[in-house]
Amino acid sequence: MKFPIVQILCTFFIFLIFSVNTMIPQLLSQEGRLYSGVLPSNPEVFEGVQAAMNGDNEIAEKYFTEAMKKLPGSRPGGVNAAMAFLDPSLEFKFFDKMRFWLEKTAEDFPEDPEAFLLLADIALSETRYLESSMLSKHALGLVEKFSINPQRQQSLRIYGEKLLADIAEQRKRWNEAVKQLVKLHELEPENARHLYRLGLVRFRLGQKDEAIKILSQAESLDNKLLPALILLAQLSEQLGKNDEAAQYLTEAIEKNGDNPQVLIAAADLELIWNHLDKVKMFAEKAHQLDPNLSDAIIILGIVDLYAEDYKKAEEKFMQITEAQPNNSEAMIGLSLALCEQNDVHQLRRAFTVAKRNADQNPYSVDAQTTLAWVLIQANSLDEAEKILMRYFNANELNSPGAYYLAVVFSKQNRKEEAVLFLKTALAENVNFPKRNAAEKLLKSLAE
Numbered sequence: 199m200k201f202p203i204v205q206i207l208c209t210f211f212i213f214l215i216f217s218v219n220t221m222i223p224q225l226l227s228q229e230g231r232l233y234s235g236v237l238p239s240n241p242e243v244f245e246g247v248q249a250a251m252n253g254d255n256e257i258a259e260k261y262f263t264e265a266m267k268k269l270p271g272s273r274p275g276g277v278n279a280a281m282a283f284l285d286p287s288l289e290f291k292f293f294d295k296m297r298f299w300l301e302k303t304a305e306d307f308p309e310d311p312e313a314f315l316l317l318a319d320i321a322l323s324e325t326r327y328l329e330s331s332m333l334s335k336h337a338l339g340l341v342e343k344f345s346i347n348p349q350r351q352q353s354l355r356i357y358g359e360k361l362l363a364d365i366a367e368q369r370k371r372w373n374e375a376v377k378q379l380v381k382l383h384e385l386e387p388e389n390a391r392h393l394y395r396l397g398l399v400r401f402r403l404g405q406k407d408e409a410i411k412i413l414s415q416a417e418s419l420d421n422k423l424l425p426a427l428i429l430l431a432q433l434s435e436q437l438g439k440n441d442e443a444a445q446y447l448t449e450a451i452e453k454n455g456d457n458p459q460v461l462i463a464a465a466d467l468e469l470i471w472n473h474l475d476k477v478k479m480f481a482e483k484a485h486q487l488d489p490n491l492s493d494a495i496i497i498l499g500i501v502d503l504y505a506e507d508y509k510k511a512e513e514k515f516m517q518i519t520e521a522q523p524n525n526s527e528a529m530i531g532l533s534l535a536l537c538e539q540n541d542v543h544q545l546r547r548a549f550t551v552a553k554r555n556a557d558q559n560p561y562s563v564d565a566q567t568t569l570a571w572v573l574i575q576a577n578s579l580d581e582a583e584k585i586l587m588r589y590f591n592a593n594e595l596n597s598p599g600a601y602y603l604a605v606v607f608s609k610q611n612r613k614e615e616a617v618l619f620l621k622t623a624l625a626e627n628v629n630f631p632k633r634n635a636a637e638k639l640l641k642s643l644a645e
Contacts, residue, residue, distance in 0.1 A: 240265055243275040250279035250299065259306070266307065271347030274310050276303030311337040311344060311354045318361055327365055334361040356385050367399070375399045390420035397426065401433055425454045428463045435467055443467065458484040462493045469500065472629050477501055492518050492525065499531045503631040511535035519551075529555040530568045534631070537575040548572045563589055567599035579606050597628040601636040608639060617643050 246261030262275030280299035283292035297320070303313040318333035338358040344351045363378035379396040386392060397413035413426030424432075431446035447464055454460040461484035468476040478501050485494040499514035512535040518528035529551050536548035552569040559565040566585055573582040586603040589595040595603070600623035607616035620640040624633070 240269060240272070242268065243278055246275045247279050247282050250276075251282050255302075259302075262306070271344075271350065273312060273350070274303045274307045276300070276306065277312055277316065280313075280316070309340060309343070311340040311358070314340065315354060315357050315361065318358075322361060322365060322368070325368075327369055330361065331365050334358050334365070338362075352385075356382065359385065363395070367395070372399050372403050376403070388419060390416040390423055393419065394423055394429075398429070398433060401430060402437075406430075424463060425450060425457065425460060427453060428460045431467060432463060435470060440471070455483075456487065458488045458491050458494065461487070462491070462497065465494075465497050469497070470629055474501055474504055492522060492528070496525075496527055496531060499528075499535070500631070503531065503534055506538070508535045508538045512539075524558060526555055526559050526562060526565055530564055533568050533572055537572045545572070545576055549576065563594055563596050563599065567596060567602060570599070571602045574602060574605055574609075579609060582606055595622075597623045597626050598630045598632060601630075601632050601639075604636070604639065608643065613643055 242261045242265035246258040246265065249255075249258035249261060258275070258279060262279075265275050266272070276299045280296045280303070283296040283299070297317075300313045300317050300320075303310070304317065307313070314333050314337035318330045318337060321327075321330035321333060335358075338355065341351055341355045341358060344354070359378060359381050363375055363382060366372075366375035366378055376396065376399055379392055379399060382389070382392040383396060393412055393416035397409045397411075397416060400412060401409035409430070410426050413429060417423050417425055427446050427450035431443045431450055434440070434443035434446055447467055450460055451464060461480045465477045465480035465484070468474075468480065477497060481494045481497040481501070484491055485498065488494070495514050495518055499511045499518075502508070502511035502514065511531060515528045515532035515535055518525050519532055522528065533548045533552035533555070536544045536551065539545075549569075549572050552565075552572045555565045556562075556569040567589065570582040570585040573579075573585070582602065583606050586595065586599055586606070589599055590603065600619045604616045604619035604623060607613075607619065617640065620636055620643070623636050624640065
């Protein structure tokens, strides 16, 4: 089963936030699993979780029942037990146990909404939309009757309504999404992110003036959010409306040209459009306004990669990795800059960086395909092919990865396969540093 790591982690992050009345900060157990402790005033849940982790389910169940008698309306202990088996570092080795405790909690405490909501969130992450919707609606029905703990009731209500909004957006049912996001805004009028999402959905429905009004309102509530005009430029580009995106971008720069985050977003858009002079201009201005802004330095390093000035690129990405050793984007850039310098020592460095990044980010296509490119530079073609074909077979290979695979096939004199993957790499309107090289290779193989 392919399980989306990011979404389930987000699920349980929300899950922790929504239960402040029964949780204390996470503790790392001796087994290396994530374990959520409980307040000393509720030792039964603590003992029950320990029993669950040891496989003593009947004992755990007795502790959890006793805990609920002492603190009616608190989170059922079985939900805490489910959390104890969340272990993304081991690719959800204990996922079945986590699901077992959520399902058991739903059976043992059918009037408590939380286990149903978590099961709904898992179903959503697996794109089982109907199941997720039914579970969410069932849980919200329970929430309305859950008056014993008003604080928890409100948190769970917000969680349920957010799930229904997520379902509607993922299914591109924009009118349903509007209704849900309006509900969320009514529940949390100071939460700018509900308005932010509502503005984006309004824009998708063609309600541009209303979208700008709502997004501007969100911006006034939270100045950390991107201003409305640059956000609409990004969304227009995603929808393939480049002329409209360029117009919004122009207006955004006129209005918010002294905002480093707007300049970074502008540079990202210009990079997509291959306007490298503008990319550099916006990134340099952002860097001047905020010398510590890592995004600006990374973009300038990317510009150097496009220009094949690998020494300058190395300097910029090194600056970031020294300050932020686990910055994946900078590690990718540094790997690419090092492996292109025709130097054995630099190639070894490139492999070390790329391998560490790939190990730290096992589900990142960019990190994995970068490692494959470094292996190609080291002439380890079979290893590189294995990595790249894994993503091709999963239909997840990106444009750079398709080019890298074409290079492997070209070096192996598999001309037809190389041409096929070069066409794949160039078919998408996606800019990447090796795009010109891909075009040249395709032309040479077609001669």
